[in-house]
Amino acid sequence: MNRVLLDSNIFLHALGKDEALRHSCAEIIDQLAAGAFVGEAACLLVNEVVHVRHRRSGDRRRAVLDGRAAAQLLVLRTVDDVDTITALELFLSHERLQMNDAVQVAVARRYGLVTVLSTDRGLDGIPGLRRIDPVDREAVAQLIAG
8 A cells, every 4th residue: 555645735625725635635535544555744734734824723632633634644754863864954954844844855755655635736756756746637546546
């Protein structure tokens, strides 16, 4: 079964206002929940989901529920000191890469993940990592098919 790094934006767009992204990301989450693939992420993904959901809604309870829902669907990986050092180097080497994403990439490398589902183009061009955009239905279908 395919193991895939999931970016927090998959969960956030599934709850967002952009209809095309909401639909595509919700389908990915449905496939994840159905066991079509294994989703993994650094534990800070839950932080990001809760932070953004709270900032947008002001509703702490809803934000925590959304974070828990994401956590229940994923294999969450810890971030260690080596990941932090690796993330700093990635951040320095890739101008479009944000620090939280650099941590996710470092954790993905440690766990042998080579594919990430994300809308974030800042993840493009990172050696050893292939980004699949959730709106690319063909690429998503191929990923799920194995």
